Amino acid sequence: MLGIYFSATGNSRFALETFIKELDSSAAIVSIEDSTVMQQLGKADEIVFSYPVQYSAVPKFVRDFIDKTANLWQGKKVFVIATMAAFSGDGSGVLARLLKKHGAVITGGLHLAMPDSIADEKVFKRPFEKNRQAVAAAKQKAQKAADRYKSGHPCRQGLGFLPRFAGLISQRLWFGHRTMKYYSKGLKIDRAKCVGCGKCAAVCPTGNISVQDKIAVSGKKCTVCYRCVNSCPMKAITLLGDKVEQQTMIEKYI
Numbered sequence: 001m002l003g004i005y006f007s008a009t010g011n012s013r014f015a016l017e018t019f020i021k022e023l024d025s026s027a028a029i030v031s032i033e034d035s036t037v038m039q040q041l042g043k044a045d046e047i048v049f050s051y052p053v054q055y056s057a058v059p060k061f062v063r064d065f066i067d068k069t070a071n072l073w074q075g076k077k078v079f080v081i082a083t084m085a086a087f088s089g090d091g092s093g094v095l096a097r098l099l100k101k102h103g104a105v106i107t108g109g110l111h112l113a114m115p116d117s118i119a120d121e122k123v124f125k126r127p128f129e130k131n132r133q134a135v136a137a138a139k140q141k142a143q144k145a146a147d148r149y150k151s152g153h154p155c156r157q158g159l160g161f162l163p164r165f166a167g168l169i170s171q172r173l174w175f176g177h178r179t180m181k182y183y184s185k186g187l188k189i190d191r192a193k194c195v196g197c198g199k200c201a202a203v204c205p206t207g208n209i210s211v212q213d214k215i216a217v218s219g220k221k222c223t224v225c226y227r228c229v230n231s232c233p234m235k236a237i238t239l240l241g242d243k244v245e246q247q248t249m250i251e252k253y254i
């Protein structure tokens with residue numbers, strides 16, 4: 001068994017680690033950013049793929065990964081975990097359909113509500129204790145889902161027509177287009193706050209940030225994952241909103 005993930009603030013990685021640990025403690029877990037991921041994917045038959053939902057759709061960076069690995073999915077058995085702040089309708093289904101196009105056999109799906117990664121919007125923000133409880137509840141749910149998987153009856157959350165319809169009308173129809181291409185408007189970097197530490201550049205999955213003359217500079221290839229916004233020690237970066245409301249990283253809550 002192989003675990004594959006994309007994760008900006010660690011939610012999807014934590015969910016995957018929890019799920020897989022119950023099933024096979026020796027299973028490898030690899031990020032889609034890892035240089036060995038294609039080699040490992042090529043060899044695996046049974047896969048668990050965990051990712052964060054964006055507007056009931058799949059982030060552009062994850063879409064690109066699936067396109068790049070299109071010839072590796074034929075016949076693979078894939079269970080999909082979708083993490084989200086609140087609701088996605090068919091978070092697991094939307095990724096499952098992309099994988100099915102390339103021949104994957106979908107074994108099930110799981111949805112987990114976790115802390116919200118959109119650090120510069122107030123919607124979905126919970127106090128620290130509520131986020132901690134959400135992570136504890138997600139952990140329990142992932143463990144139970146692993147037990148069902150072991151018993152041969154994996155859960156099928158987010159798969160099927162009704163979740164698909166819910167995902168379409170709740171988010172995807174209105175905002176899903178944002179995940180079809182990279183966001184090119186650039187980050188908003190407060191020059192008065194930025195100390196040029198380079199942390200944002202180091203963590204960005206697309207190499208979208210550089211530091212020039214001790215100030216971070218944004219390019220046009222952003223997958224809107226929010227990792228940099230959540231990581232900046234000076235709260236100097238915003239993206240869709242104008243003020244950093246709450247920075248989150250899974251380590252705070254476990």
Ligand SMILES: Cc1cc2nc3c(=O)[nH]c(=O)nc-3n(C[C@H](O)[C@H](O)[C@H](O)COP(=O)(O)O)c2cc1C
Binds near residue numbers: 224
């Ligand atoms: C651009 C963007 C869009 C999002 N859209 C949704 C959404 O439609 N529904 C939802 O419940 N959470 C949404 N979220 C929240 C994340 O899916 C959630 O916080 C996720 O668990 C983050 O996981 P990660 O740490 O693995 O990246 C969105 C986050 C981002 C950055």
Ligand code: SF4
Binds near residue numbers: 189233234
């Ligand atoms: S992490 Fe923040 S302070 Fe450091 S370079 Fe990036 S924007 Fe500037």
Ligand code: SF4
Binds near residue numbers: 207223228
């Ligand atoms: S610039 Fe920030 S939000 Fe955009 S892809 Fe890089 S880390 Fe993610």
